[in-house]
Amino acid sequence: MKKLYFFCLMAAACLLELPAQTATPINNEVINTIMARRSVRKYLNKPVEHEKLEAVIHCGINAPSGMNRQPWVVRVVEDQKLIADVTEVYKKENAEQVKRDKDFKNMFRNAPNLICICTPANGGGELEAGLLGENMILAAQSLGLGTCCLGGPVRFILSSEKAKFFLERLDIPTDYKLNYIIAIGYPDEQPEARPRDASKVKFIN
Secondary structure (H helix, E strand, O other): OHHHHHHHHHHHHHHHOOOHHHOOOOOOHHHHHHHHOOEOOOEOOOOOOHHHHHHHHHHHHOOOOHHHOOOOEEEEEOOHHHHHHHHHHHHHHOHHHHHHOOOOOOOOOOOOEEEEEEEEOOOOOHHHHHHHHHHHHHHHHHOOOEEEEEOHHHHHHHHOHHHHHHHHHHOOOOOEEEEEEEEEEOEOOOOOOOOOOHHHOOOOO
């Protein structure tokens, strides 16, 4: 009996550490896209086609928002020089960190394109901005693109006086603030799924 109990515990533990893509028995295109998504931190040196970026953004702005307020402002960076210029500032102010990364090309996980999401400066809109971002991330996945949500570069840009030109180029309305950035591009890696903790979910019957 003790052995049976032990094996049951081991089986339960294994189930909790199943890769995300095996967590559901239901198989359809949307679910497959969700389960296949990974945060990508290595990209090919190949900018995303404008029409694909447009498709991703269109999916984003069709996300739900309370009272249809759409409390977001989105800026898509296709200008490679702008990315390179702000990266030069980053490299000068974070020389040791850059030196430790042998694959460093730019401060946005080397992504060739960026989607910058802004929310009201006086607060609010964060929930809707999250829904907007998830729509875009999943749309990108369905198009064969990789993405990664970035917070570190935002903190650097907001805190460095020499990086302020990046914000100026984004032309953000004065009553909005840069909240987070989505790196987007063609992936140059295929990360494995990380375990998800199913014990945090309860069904109330």
